[in-house]
Each structure stands twice: as structure tokens, then as C-alpha cells.
Amino acid sequence: MTGGNLDEMLDEDPYRRGRRSAGHADRRAAGRRPDGYPEDGYADEGYAEDGYVDEDYAGEGYADGDYADGDYADEGQVGASYSGSGHTGAGHDDEGYADDYGDDGHPRDAGAGSRRDRGGRRRDRHSAAGGYPPDDAEDWGGGWDDDGADERRGRALPKLIAVLLVVAALLGVAIFGIGKVIGRVSGGSSTSADYDGSGDGIAVVQVPDGATARQIAVELHDADVTASVSAFVKAASANPKSLGIQPGTYRLRSRMSAEAALAALLDPASSAPFKFVIKEGMTVHQVLDGLHQRLGLPLSDLEAIARNPAQLGLPSYAPTLEGYLFPSTYDLVPGSTPSQLLTSFVARFKKEAASIDLEARATAMGVRPADIVTIASIVEKEVANASEGPKVARVIYNRLHDTTGRFRRLDMDSTTRYAEDEYEGPLTKDQLNKANPYNTRSVAGLPPGAISNPGIWALKSALEPAAGSWLYFVSMPQSRVTRFATTDAEWAEARAQYRAEGGRE
Incomplete structure (x- = not known):
């Protein structure tokens, strides 16, 4: 028996003996004993020792497993004494074929009891209704011999037991083999091998x-x-x-x-x-410096990549890389290149922007998507509490849309700090008055791009500004709350509180 292959094991024929020819296949399937005929055929009167040739049918009366003399052509052992699907009955009767076979075991060619007519044709011994005729001494040569059947059953029993034992053994091997295959597919044995300790x-x-x-x-x-x-x-x-x-x-x-x-x-x-965190409000420069510190990459190489942001998959509306490195915790996969890392930061922004439908909602508001990101970046830098974001966004929109001429500019310190890269302490008058595109005290409207990388709450604030008429706000240095004002009087009161808490203008 072959081993290791379940299909081969299950397809193996445990009963193969000696040589088989194509002409014998149907005879084996049509009721032959599973262990094959003995070399000398059945040793009883019906099948004489010299009645068949080769390994399956030996003797001089037959050629190549078929009946000679044209008596049984092509069909093998099919005739009036056999059903089309195999041998009929409990076995071959030693005496039941007296009229058809002579004492030497050869079929008779003529005679009243012969199953062949003189021309060699097979004579149908079935009744008109089908099946075999009733037991008849004239037809069947004396009928069935019960004593002979008992004797044959006695001889067949040991062989039947042997076959059953072989089948049982094969089934056991097959079940064991299937169990081994299932064990491999399911991930191992039923026991859970484990190491000891912390490794x-x-x-x-x-x-x-x-x-x-x-x-x-x-x-x-x-x-x-x-x-x-x-x-x-x-x-x-x-x-x-x-x-x-x-x-x-x-x-x-x-x-x-x-x-x-x-x-x-x-x-x-x-x-x-292996973790890298982009905090809300960090700038591109701060992100690149963090990667430089963590990975040991030259900062100049990182800055060169940032100056060519198209290779990083930026949204088509983005004017610069600033604002599009989404704040989150990222996994630094070993072997990743700086470009791959920065691309993953941009990809996360696009995913989050799509989740809040940023582009379509900006268009519906009459605002460019890039301006939404810029406003959100200012909100991110100007307010300490996320709940105050929609109010700060409203102040920005109110000033941008003012038609009275009072607020030509946003006057946001956060935009000047970005231009100066100065985030600690008060700004000097020179810094506040310096002309640059990001100094909203001297330049009207929004700056040319974002000033930080905003989080999702700041983006939502820019898309969903609170309803109100506020034109001023200031964050208190100690209480960490933001005061909002519409009139000049309200604004003067808010500034007084700011100074009282140690704030410096």
C-alpha cells in the first residue's frame, strides 16, 4: 500500500492479484470473488480443473477469458445460466448444470438439455415474464442441490471473514490517515505545545x-x-x-x-x-524633525521629499504638504522608506477627509476645500478646547465676510507665528508688522496655505461653524477658556481678563 497520500490510499485496490486484462474488468465487477479465482478454478463438477486458461480462466476449453467456439462472444460469463450483472444465486451448483456440461467440464453443443442450439446460438432459458424458470428436473438437470450449497457456504465463509478483516484494516488505516491530514490542516495536534518563561x-x-x-x-x-x-x-x-x-x-x-x-x-x-505619533497641530517641519530623530535620516533628505509633495499622493486641491499629514499614531514598519512613511500620513488624511465628505460639503458652502483645511489649521492653533472650535471658525468666517470695512484682515497671531517659526512667548512688534504672506495683520484674507496639520475635530469645525455674530475671541492663559465678543465693550472686558491672568499682548 502506498503511504502519505490520502487519495492514493483510498483508491488502492487491496484485492489485486497477478495480471488483469481489460476484458476481465467487467467480470470482476460482475460478482467474482474479491480474492480472485484460485489458479486451477473451482474444484467442483461445474468448473473442471482444466476448464479455464491464464490466471483468471484456465483450461483448454476457453481462450483468453472468453468462451470458445463462438458460444459466448465478448460478453464474458453472460448466458442463460448467468444474469447480466453477475453470477445469480448463492454460488455455482456442483450438479445444477448436468445438461449443459459434460463430465469433462466442457459445454455440450447439442441435446435436449443444452442451452445452445446446434448452430451455436444462445437459447434464452428465461420465462416470458422474465427471470429463471421454476425448478425443473428436465430444465435444470435435477434442480438445486441444497447439500452442495451448504458445502459451498462452508468453504466460502473463511474467505468472507478474511475479506472483511482486510476491509476493516484498510478502513482503520484510512481513518488514521484522514485524521493526520485534518490535524495538519487545523493547525496541529490536540495538545498545545508551549515554551516556559519569558524567552x-x-x-x-x-x-x-x-x-x-x-x-x-x-x-x-x-x-x-x-x-x-x-x-x-x-x-x-x-x-x-x-x-x-x-x-x-x-x-x-x-x-x-x-x-x-x-x-x-x-x-x-x-x-x-515602532510607533510614531503626529500630534494635532504639529507642522510639517516638526513631523520631519521627529522622523529624523527616530530613524536617524538626514533632515535635508526628508525636506527634499517634502518639497516635492506630488510624489506623496496629495489631494489635487492641496497647495502645499502643510495640513495634509493627518495627526495619528503610525506604525514604523521595518524597511519602510521615508517616502512610504510620508505617503501613509497623506493617505490617512484623504481617508479621514472622505469620511466627512470634505470636498462636497466645502463646495456646498461656496468654499474651496483647501480653504477648509487652512481654516481648520488656524482653529487648531488658536483654541485649547475642541468644543470651542465651531465658535472660532465662525469668527473667522464673520471677519472674512465683513462688508463694513472694520475687519479687512484676520489679525491672527497664530499665522504670524507660523511664518516666524516662533511658538513660545509674545511676538515682537517687528514680527507683527513684517510683511509676509502668512502675516494676517498685514495681509487681507486667508494665508496661502494651512499653518498646521489639523485633527478631525478642527476640520469638522471649519465645515460646521457655530451660529453667531462674534468678531473677537481670546484664550485665557490660566483658566484655559476662550472668551468671545461681538461689540467693542465686550472685547475690552475680555482683554482685561486676559491681562489679569498674566497674558501679554
Whole structure:
């Protein structure tokens, strides 16, 4: 028997003996004994020792397994004494064919009891209704011999038992083989091999976004962090905190126990070396400097990439890279290039912008999508509390749309700080009066682009400004609240509070 291949094992014929010819295939399927005929045929009166030739049919009376003399052509053992689908009855009767076969075992060619007429044609011995005629001494040569049948059953019983034993053994082997295949497909044996302790060395593992416990287990096992897939699945199933495993890259140890590996994946310190955070309100320069510090890449190389933002997949409406590096926590996949990292930041912006339908809603407001991003970047820098964002956006829109001539300019310090790259302490008069495109004290309207990378709340504030008539606002340095004013009197009161809390103009 062949081994290792389930299909071959199940297709193997355990009963093959010696040589088979194509002409014998139907005879074997039509009721032959599963262990083949003995070499000398059946040793009874119906089948004399010299009645068949070759391995299957031996003797001088037949040629190549077919009946000679044209008595039985092509059909093999099919005749009046046999049904079309195989041998009929419990066996071959030793005496039941007295009229058809002589004492030497050869078929008679003529005579009242012969099943052939003298021309060699087969004579149908079936009744008009079909089947065999009733037991008749004249027709059947004395009928069935019950004593002979008992004797034959006695001889066949040991062979039947042997065949059943062989079949049972084959089924056992097949079931065992199938079990082995199923074990491989399902991930291993029923036991959960596991390492002991917290492991040694360093292993880097990537947890894909949306991975299941089994998928994580496969990653761990492939990296030789755990001894088996099932060990980690079992540990994760027993700990509800496993649902909190975040996608990303983790620095673990090799040959850890499943429990230790799970604990490491739940520890932020394991993924910290591969995390990069863009905080809300960070500028492109700050992002590039952070990548320089983390990856050791020359800052000049990063700045050269930023000066050619088209290669990063920016939205068509974006004038610069500023404003389009979406604030979030990113996974620094080992082997990633700086361009790939920056592209992933831009891709995240486009995903978030699409989630709030930024372009269509901006168009509906009569505002360019790029201006929405610019307004959101100013809101991000001017207000401490997200809940105040829609009010600050309303002040910006009110000043941009003022028709009285009172507010030709936005007069936002945040835009001047961006131009000066100065974010600590008060601005000098020279800085406030310097002419540059981002100094909204000297230039009317919005600056030419964003001044920071806004978060989703700031983008929503620009798209959904609060209703109000405010024209002024100021954030208090101590109380961390923002005062809004419409009239000059309200504005004077807000400025007094600002100074009282230590603010400097």
C-alpha cells in the first residue's frame, strides 16, 4: 500500500492479484470473488480443473477469458445460466448444470438439455415474464442441490471473514490517515505545545490590522515566539484583555510562553519603538524633525521629499504638504522608506477627509476645500478646547465676510507665528508688522496655505461653524477658556481678563 497520500490510499485496490486484462474488468465487477479465482478454478463438477486458461480462466476449453467456439462472444460469463450483472444465486451448483456440461467440464453443443442450439446460438432459458424458470428436473438437470450449497457456504465463509478483516484494516488505516491530514490542516495536534518563561533574544512581529487571535497566533508561531498556534489561542481565549491587542509592529522575545507573549502584546512598551505619533497641530517641519530623530535620516533628505509633495499622493486641491499629514499614531514598519512613511500620513488624511465628505460639503458652502483645511489649521492653533472650535471658525468666517470695512484682515497671531517659526512667548512688534504672506495683520484674507496639520475635530469645525455674530475671541492663559465678543465693550472686558491672568499682548 502506498503511504502519505490520502487519495492514493483510498483508491488502492487491496484485492489485486497477478495480471488483469481489460476484458476481465467487467467480470470482476460482475460478482467474482474479491480474492480472485484460485489458479486451477473451482474444484467442483461445474468448473473442471482444466476448464479455464491464464490466471483468471484456465483450461483448454476457453481462450483468453472468453468462451470458445463462438458460444459466448465478448460478453464474458453472460448466458442463460448467468444474469447480466453477475453470477445469480448463492454460488455455482456442483450438479445444477448436468445438461449443459459434460463430465469433462466442457459445454455440450447439442441435446435436449443444452442451452445452445446446434448452430451455436444462445437459447434464452428465461420465462416470458422474465427471470429463471421454476425448478425443473428436465430444465435444470435435477434442480438445486441444497447439500452442495451448504458445502459451498462452508468453504466460502473463511474467505468472507478474511475479506472483511482486510476491509476493516484498510478502513482503520484510512481513518488514521484522514485524521493526520485534518490535524495538519487545523493547525496541529490536540495538545498545545508551549515554551516556559519569558524567552530570550529579540523577535519582531507584525500584527495586521483586524487580525483575529488565530492570525496573531500564526504570526507568533512563525517567528518562533510561541511553540504552537493552539497555545496562544487558548491563552487569548481565557483573557478578555486580548481583544485590546492593537495592530502594529512589536518587539518581543523568542521562545516565550503563550501567557508571556500575550502579556507582552498588551504592554505598550513592546510596540513603542515602532510607533510614531503626529500630534494635532504639529507642522510639517516638526513631523520631519521627529522622523529624523527616530530613524536617524538626514533632515535635508526628508525636506527634499517634502518639497516635492506630488510624489506623496496629495489631494489635487492641496497647495502645499502643510495640513495634509493627518495627526495619528503610525506604525514604523521595518524597511519602510521615508517616502512610504510620508505617503501613509497623506493617505490617512484623504481617508479621514472622505469620511466627512470634505470636498462636497466645502463646495456646498461656496468654499474651496483647501480653504477648509487652512481654516481648520488656524482653529487648531488658536483654541485649547475642541468644543470651542465651531465658535472660532465662525469668527473667522464673520471677519472674512465683513462688508463694513472694520475687519479687512484676520489679525491672527497664530499665522504670524507660523511664518516666524516662533511658538513660545509674545511676538515682537517687528514680527507683527513684517510683511509676509502668512502675516494676517498685514495681509487681507486667508494665508496661502494651512499653518498646521489639523485633527478631525478642527476640520469638522471649519465645515460646521457655530451660529453667531462674534468678531473677537481670546484664550485665557490660566483658566484655559476662550472668551468671545461681538461689540467693542465686550472685547475690552475680555482683554482685561486676559491681562489679569498674566497674558501679554
